[in-house]
Amino acid sequence: MVQKYQSPVRVYKYPFELIMMAYERRFPTCPMIPVFVGSDVIKETEGEDGSTQVVERRCKLNVEAPYLLKKIAGVDYVYFIQVNSLDRRNRALKIEAYNESFATRVIIHEVCNYFVHPENPSWTCFDQAASLEIKSFYGFENVVEKLAIKQYSANIAKGKEIIEFFIEELKKEGITEVPQWVETNDAPKEEEEVETEIEKPPSRKTSIDNSIKDNDTESVVVEESSEVASSSFISHNSLSRQHSGAGDKGSSGSHSSMRRESFAEEENKFRLDADYIQRFLGELSPMEESQLIQLRNWLAHLQKGNLPSDTMILRFLRARDFNIEKAREMLSQSLNWRKKYQVDKILSEYETVEVIKDYFPGGWHYHDKDGKPLFVLRLGMMDVKGLIKSVGEEGLLKMTLQCCEEGLRHIEDATAQSGHPVTTWTLLLDLEGLNMRHLWRPGIRALLRIIEIVEANYPETMGRVLIIRAPRVFPVLWTLVRTFIDERTCSKFFFYAGNDYQGPGGLPDYIPDDYLPDFLGGTCTVSFPEGGLVPKSHYMPDEELEHLALSDESIYKSVSLTKGQVHEVVLLNEDLGSVITWDFDVLRHSICFSVFRTKNPVSTPNGTLQTTPGLTENDHKSVIDKQWKEGHDFFRVETSIVCHDGESVQVSNVFLCNLIDFNSLCVHVINEALYIYP
Known part of the structure; x- marks a missing residue:
């Protein structure tokens, strides 16, 4: 498999000629790169007019590899051939390197370019691309690949540091400016004719406008108070299209012929600047930067129209540990999902229904101490059943997606306002009032x-989850939910029982005092409702509710009882710690509801373990034998409760019986009519 590396564009705020003088200081050896032992010039040629120079070197490297591997390979050093092609007229340097040692077993190819910043002729840009293919290496292919990537990443990270070091050395020597190459009068006439035919480079404003017009990708310019142009971001298109000049008299002409890429030109159409990455995306390792750029290039081929934002691509890469193939698959599925369900239009088209405005106890609430947007949800005050019966599962999902899309917008605003990358939000989850x-x-x-x-479509957006006032029932809910949450996300959860959230390590460490909600003892009023039970007047008809469910599975089964009749549901359960949940609505009159546990298994009159619609006369007979004694043969789990006309009942019970007992659970209902969910 071929491993590829593509760097972002790195900007030096120094003229090209000064950078070249600093670069030459790296030879014949560089103390700042210990593995670079030395180099010898094999061949050097220069153009007749002095505008071009080609230097070929043989470089000696002391690769940090295990002793056994060096012994098997029979070498202590490896050799590379480096060819530097300098074009003084067009102010460009192309560096091409390939390995001489083990050339039949390992293929390494690297291309680097120094060129004038397309928008500021006093600055210099640098980029590099490399590929690694290991065909065979004495059975140590994986080891060699990891060593090569590790060593290469270390050298990349030092690259800019080395240039800056030699720039400072030149300053100490009094060298702060190097004159540009000027063509002499005795230059060949043919060259002069070629120069006159070169098209004048477009102005800075025109080139940027054209790049925006030609493609829908976003172009951002970050102004710096003391600089002429921005180094924080180079337009994705303008960089690859403006290599023809920087707008000064010494850089006219095109050096595109000197900037042949190691990959296809189409793959480099969209470029990222290293300073932009650090400012808007955060600190990335060289290989992470490369994987971000490679995935962007792949999307540029696939997508027609707007590309996903860089922050979005980076989130999917992080969710898959920067495995490009896995991230690409996950992102592709998400993009298809967004298109299918018109997710990009949610912020402009979604209208919050009244029941959500009045009874959903959550919303965005300023930001935490790190500048992350803060979402507060009082889950314990939320009437889950009432909301679902009022807007359906689909309505609850749309509201959630609207919140997620709004969160992404808040993240962008926070990044712009804070001056540093903000890529996630914080969730404050208050569980006071949570029960069965x-x-x-x-x-x-x-x-x-x-x-x-x-999880599938908004990965790596949750930076921190603060769960406070968790009641005893919470471990049961967490057990049910945790298996559906990614391990990386689970590691961001912080739990506080009782009032522990008020002390050190609690909310004061994460949320500014001015923004602490009033219901938690703070002084800040939240803008969302307190929650509470949703009135049944907001409930949708059952037929409409079933139609809006996320699945085709029916929520309820119904049964009618006349006065004095019994309906029982018998469950077989041997799972210690399992949760038994019952829920029903009483449509008319009143019913008496009980739950029993038996020591011995029982069966219904028709021989099944659970009654179903289409009841016979026998189905209304109790399975509890008249000879049985309560407290000995069967036990009351839930006391007899009278449920009145129009009431809804939702209760759960944790099954804590001994596994040595073979248990049955009998849900016992007497009287008029009900809906029951077995």
């Missing part, structure tokens, strides 16, 4: 489905 009714099965199902969608 929140374990309503349709609600849990909707929650898990939403988590699955968010």
